[in-house]
Amino acid sequence: MAMKIMRAEQFGITREVEYGSPEQNEAVREIVEAVRNEGDAALLRYTELHDKVSLDAASLRVGDAEIEAAYDRVEPEFVAAIREAAANIRSFHEKQKRTSWMDLQPDGSLLGQIVRPLRRVGVYVPGGKAAYPSSVLMNVIPAQVAGVPEIVMVTPPATGGTEGIDPYILVAAAEAGVREMYRVGGAQAVAALAYGTATIAPVDKICGPGNIYVALAKRAVFGVVDIDSIAGPSEIVVLADETADPVYVAADLLSQAEHDEMASAVLVTPSETLARAVADEVERQLQALPREPIARRSIDSYGAALLVDSLAEGIDVVNRMAPEHLEVLTADPLSLLARIENAGAIFLGPHSSEPVGDYFAGPNHILPTNGTARFSSPVTVDDFLKKSSLIYYSKEALLANGEKIMTLARREGLEGHARAIAVRLEREGAGGSGGAGR
Ligand SMILES: NC(=O)c1ccc[n+]([C@@H]2O[C@H](COP(=O)([O-])OP(=O)(O)OC[C@H]3O[C@@H](n4cnc5c(N)ncnc54)[C@H](O)[C@@H]3O)[C@@H](O)[C@H]2O)c1
Ligand SMILES: N[C@H](CO)Cc1c[nH]c[nH+]1
Ligand SMILES: [Zn+2]
Numbered sequence: 001m002a003m004k005i006m007r008a009e010q011f012g013i014t015r016e017v018e019y020g021s022p023e024q025n026e027a028v029r030e031i032v033e034a035v036r037n038e039g040d041a042a043l044l045r046y047t048e049l050h051d052k053v054s055l056d057a058a059s060l061r062v063g064d065a066e067i068e069a070a071y072d073r074v075e076p077e078f079v080a081a082i083r084e085a086a087a088n089i090r091s092f093h094e095k096q097k098r099t100s101w102m103d104l105q106p107d108g109s110l111l112g113q114i115v116r117p118l119r120r121v122g123v124y125v126p127g128g129k130a131a132y133p134s135s136v137l138m139n140v141i142p143a144q145v146a147g148v149p150e151i152v153m154v155t156p157p158a159t160g161g162t163e164g165i166d167p168y169i170l171v172a173a174a175e176a177g178v179r180e181m182y183r184v185g186g187a188q189a190v191a192a193l194a195y196g197t198a199t200i201a202p203v204d205k206i207c208g209p210g211n212i213y214v215a216l217a218k219r220a221v222f223g224v225v226d227i228d229s230i231a232g233p234s235e236i237v238v239l240a241d242e243t244a245d246p247v248y249v250a251a252d253l254l255s256q257a258e259h260d261e262m263a264s265a266v267l268v269t270p271s272e273t274l275a276r277a278v279a280d281e282v283e284r285q286l287q288a289l290p291r292e293p294i295a296r297r298s299i300d301s302y303g304a305a306l307l308v309d310s311l312a313e314g315i316d317v318v319n320r321m322a323p324e325h326l327e328v329l330t331a332d333p334l335s336l337l338a339r340i341e342n343a344g345a346i347f348l349g350p351h352s353s354e355p356v357g358d359y360f361a362g363p364n365h366i367l368p369t370n371g372t373a374r375f376s377s378p379v380t381v382d383d384f385l386k387k388s389s390l391i392y393y394s395k396e397a398l399l400a401n402g403e404k405i406m407t408l409a410r411r412e413g414l415e416g417h418a419r420a421i422a423v424r425l426e427r428e429g430a431g432g433s434g435g436a437g438r
Pocket of ligand 2: 324366
């Protein structure tokens, strides 16, 4: 089956975000409840069921010897590339840092915002169909830049085949400075981080991408812990005109289709000639991909070339889709930027192929999917910070403003609030009208 070509209005774009099938939702609900109630026992049971790996509780934590041995299994070019990528990612995220601030008012009051790192965060590094050492860096570095003291990583146990966790993930984690790692993935890992088990202490926030089971589990535990966003199966939209090279467009669509059967890859274009050339190219390039079966299923189910009348209409379609990744391959991509409102990451021009962002440029590759870029953002340093407001009111400020505060409190029918101010005004000598005795 070739990639579908259709008018954009025939492609169902809705505001409603659908998260998984009823069966997938039920499976995740069951796993999360079991881990919450039974702890390690359920963790081990679901690892055996879904990852086909038998473990005992003592072997859940990854030891130093295994991490050291991983260095012998990776190439020096990998270590060099991961170090350079880490430096780029760190320098990009350093720019996002925020500090506490305080404003001294003329009446002697002090108002401010105190910014602190979260104490303990869990990062999920996917590793079912492929291992993602790059996701280690994208998760861990912003947390470090924020100053999080405890960063715990979870990843499926069998990405490296019979040898256990993929050694590239372990090396990336060691390079990033992670000290606490567990071999557990899927919804069971997310539940363990949220509720804690005898082996894994609970965290304050869970970050990181994953498949539909991971995404649904994060959604289920939100509220018990914070989460970054629903970073589920990958997506790419390419907005292109007749100047785009179909070879580039097809290659970039397939770069995301190969992630997952549920990944989506969509071209939006006013050029029917381009759409046809891209559909042919996708077919040709698919056959050369080692992960062809996954990419083919994702192209068949979620791939399409959407025809629009103009680039302006194309931008409207893109804004309604709110894709995780948007590539703009048009004659003058910068001129369109101001009109693009909803996209997790925007790649402009023919040299900004999506994998440049996945691995190396510096911006985070953990991005909102499934239309949620309408209201959520890439992982940033802010994800690992929390803020407290600071109010230090001077006597002068309270005397000057107490009556106004009491007026507002009484409008809400909250006499207790008004009295908390009134007792002070009386004591401090301003004689607050209505008084504490009322
Ligand atoms: N949005 C982003 O920022 C981003 C970034 C990187 C990767 N991704 C996405 O991450 C995902 C990685 O997926 P993956 O599968 O390779 O790895 P994964 O680690 O997300 O999922 C693997 C786990 O899924 C669980 N699982 C598998 N089948 C199950 C079933 N039938 N029922 C219950 N649990 C089951 C297993 O426990 C396994 O450990 C892809 O969808 C990719 O597109 C997204
Ligand atoms: N494209 C993925 C985000 O959707 C991130 C990634 C990691 N490795 C390769 N790609
Ligand atoms: Zn990717």
